[in-house]
Amino acid sequence: MVDWKWSLLMAKRDLRKTGGRLVLFVSAIVTGIAALVAVTSFGDNLSKDIDEQAKELLGADLSLRKNQPIEFPDIEDRAAKRALEVNFASMVYFPAVGESRLTQVRALEGDFPFYGQLETLPVAGDRDFRKGGRRALVEKTLLAQFGVGVGDTIKVGNVSLEIVGSLQKVPGQNGITATVAPAVYIPMDQLEASGLVQYGSRVNYVHYFQFAEEFDLEALIAEKEETWEEDKVRLETVQSQKESTGRSFQNLSNFLVLVAFIAVLLGCVGVGSAINVFVKEKLPSVAVLRCLGVRAKEIVFVYLVQIFIMGFIGSLLGAAAGAFLQFLLPLVFSDFLPVEVTVQISWRAVAMGTLTGVLISVLFALIPLLKVRKVSPMMTLRPDEATAGFGKDPLRWMVLVAILLFIFGFSYYLLGEWDQMFWFTGFVLFSFGSLWLLAVGIMKAIRTFLPISLNYPVRQALSNLYRPNNQTVSLLATIGLGTAMIGTLFFIQDQLLDEVRFADKEDQPNMLFFDIQTHQVNSMKAVLVAEGLPILQHVPIVTMGVAEVNGLTKQDNEELAEEDQRSSSMYNREFRVTYRDTLIATEELAAGKLLPFGESDSIFVSMEEGYAERNNISLGDEVVFNVQGRPLTTYVGSFRKVNFRRVSTNFLVVFPDKVLENAPKFHVLITRTDNDQESASLQNLIVRQFPNVLSSESEHDRGNP
Known part of the structure; x- marks a missing residue:
């Protein structure tokens, strides 16, 4: 039996003399535990705020989205409030500075958002905008970029609007989204006047609904979900928005926690190193105690108590530092977060950090500490006797197994x-x-x-x-x-x-114009030629969906065994395809061959190799496409490897020439400008003459988008 009273007294006395030597041991714990507690607390607070602000993320109880006009009269009858948003990408023009920019135009009708609000400066900007007429709300980043402000004019398509407010915050949108795709809100009554929504334009129609608190939304979704799925209507609820947002930021939280855990493991190495030096200094004292008849396990307990105390102190210091450090994390990630993070101490994180610190202190200190058990009284005369046989000590291997189990268990706890x-x-x-x-x-x-x-x-x-x-x-x-x-x-x-580095070669295109209507193509080409710019590519694009694969509809596919199924996204997605009989610079033929139309009674399409593999598509498979209401039977004739990282019109599916010439479509033109000034001048010229045409460019000489 261990004399606990004697061991505790010895630990207390020895700690007063040698505690300073364990400062390195404590510092090794503090840093890792501080990082672990900080990111864990941040993750806990973020999850809590996403749950609490879930309604503000969506702004409604239910949203239904489709890329074609659609009505939901039976839903409107049950809803307390409804709103409609028509959104699309478009170039806008700032007459005051003569500059243009690609933005996300959102035509709004109704009181959306029902939860939260469009935060504007001045505050009255939102109220003025709701009156309708020629008024607009513009993202603050966009105003700052062009040096314009409230009271100035913005031109959206054919209509000029007064900027009545600077958008500070939109439900569900973070700072990065606002920078990449800044929003411009216009009243719904100005949409037709803008002339931007034409046949073939890429437009999303989003219906927002708010229901009474007692309304059974789950029952409504269960009743309508199958119909909406057939009509390719995408739905979002508060719960689905919360789950998708939570999953996205859980990945960020897990990554940060793993980085912190690696910092903890690095601290563990420091713990083992510090205790190893400490134990070696104590070996002569241990030998003397052994001469006095003190048993080895009592001596081990003396130093184990010291390590436990110092580890507990280090863990508390680390937890306190982490609790303070977490106040800085929301500032660092503010541009990525769609919710306001309320920073408060997560006692779960503090408890976990403290427990983890104590546990690693004991586990990683035990390996060098077990040497004490092998010290014999003879060490006072023969120092080499100190660690004889330690390598064969079974307890050492048991501790190593315990350390491995700790790493496995803690990793699973973090990752799940x-x-x-x-x-x-x-x-x-x-x-x-x-x-x-x-x-x-x-x-x-x-x-x-x-x-x-x-x-x-x-x-x-x-x-x-x-x-x-x-x-x-x-x-x-x-x-x-x-x-x-x-x-x-x-x-x-x-x-x-x-x-995203795709403009680092002098001969590579760096400007792309899309959503060009068929009657505008020749005029657009004439403008580019007049400006002395090359037309590197002209690509027609047709929108369609998949109706059947090898005779199987979406419903038939879902009834197959899981290993035989194709991804449901293949049936749900909207394909944008082109038609040609040749490969372009970003493509390489991987299998099969391109078969021009007319060489066979059938139509053979070319599919991107990776996409075909993910969906169990083989050469010769029959695919029936729904070309805007008309079925078109095709066969897979070839696979292509496609470099999607280069600026080009890359497609998952390519049809042979002459098959889709009469189908409704829009066009893309690709060119190259020599510098930023020429690029800006061209965009301003195009947006004035063709307000519905969108452009995308990459930064010159730097290779960044």
Whole structure:
């Protein structure tokens, strides 16, 4: 039996003398626990605020969206309030500065949002806008970009509107969305006058509904969902909006927590290193105690109590630092968040951080601390007896297994998915194992091959890497894993930037005009030629959907076994296709061949290889397309590899030439300008002559969009 009273008294006395030596041990815990508590608290607060502000995210109880005009009279009869939004991308023009910009135009009718509000400056801007007439609300980022303000004029299509308010916040929209696709709200009574909605225009019609509190919305959805699905009406409720938003930001939270957990693991290495040095300094004292008849387990308990106390203090300090640090995170991520995050202490996060800190203190301290059990009284005379047989100590391996179980368990707690947990822990173990082998190899190589001819300072410095009490393994593991984490973050950043880097070659197109109507094509080409610009591509685009694949409708597909099913998105999505008999620079034929129309009685289309593979499509499969109400039977004749990262009109499906010439369509023209000034001048010219035509460009000489 352990004499607990004696052990606690010894721990107290020894801690007063040697507690200062455990400062490194405490500091190793503080940083990791602070990061863990901060990001966990931030995640908890974000989840809570998404739940509480879910209605403000959608702005209504139900939204129904379709890309064609549609009415819901039976829903309107049951709703307390309704509103309609018609939104589409369009160029707008600021006459005061002579500049134009691609925006998201939203024509609004009704009192949307029903929950929350369109926050404007001045506050009266929203009220003035609701009166209708030639008034507009414009995103604040857009006003700042062009140096215009309330009272100035904006031209949307053929109509000039007075800016009556600067939009500060829109339900469900964050700062990044506002920057990439700034919104311009116009009254519904000005939509027809703008001339922007024409046959073939890409427009979304969104119906918003608010119901009485006692209304059974779930029953309504169950009643209508199948019909809406057949009509390709997309629905959103408060619950679905909350879940989708929660999933999106849960990924961010999980990523931050994993980064913090890696910081904790790096702290664990520091814990083990600090305790290893501490224990080695205590070995002579332990030998003396063994001579006095004190049992090994009592001595282990003495130092274990000290480690527990210091670990608890370090965990509390880290939790306190993390609770303070979380106040900064909403400021860092404010542009990404669609809700206002209320920062408050998450006691769950504090408790988890404190418990984690104490647990890792004990677990990672036990490995060096177990050496104390092998110290014999003979060490007072023979120092080499100190750690004899430690490598074969079964308790050591039990502790190592406990550490592995902790890493696995904590990873699963954070991620909640077995496959992700195995990937993450596998990466951690592989990294630590590789760095340990590297450190051992370096020490062995230096011991074996260190040249005697080196000068004294260099030789001594290298020799210290393998001499007793060296910290080579712990330092290399800590620095290596930290560098790997930072390097991974930079690698991800470069990958994301590379995904949008598409104007880095002089001969590559950098300006694209789309939504050009058929009667406007020749006039548009004439403008580009008059400006001395090349027409690099002219592409007609037809909108259609998939009705059947190999004779199977969407309903038939859902009845198949899961491994035989195609993704339901193939039946639900709206395809935009073109027609031609040749490949372009961003394409490469992967299988089959392009078959021009007329060489066979059938129509053979070309499909993007990856998309076909994801949907179990093979060469020769029959696909019936619904071309705006008319069925068109085709067969898959080839697969293409497509580089979607380059500025070009890339398509999942390409028809042979002459098949879709009479189908309703819009056109795309691609050109290249030499500099930003020429690009801006061209956009302003086009938006004045063709207000419905949209343009997209990339920054010159930098390769960023």
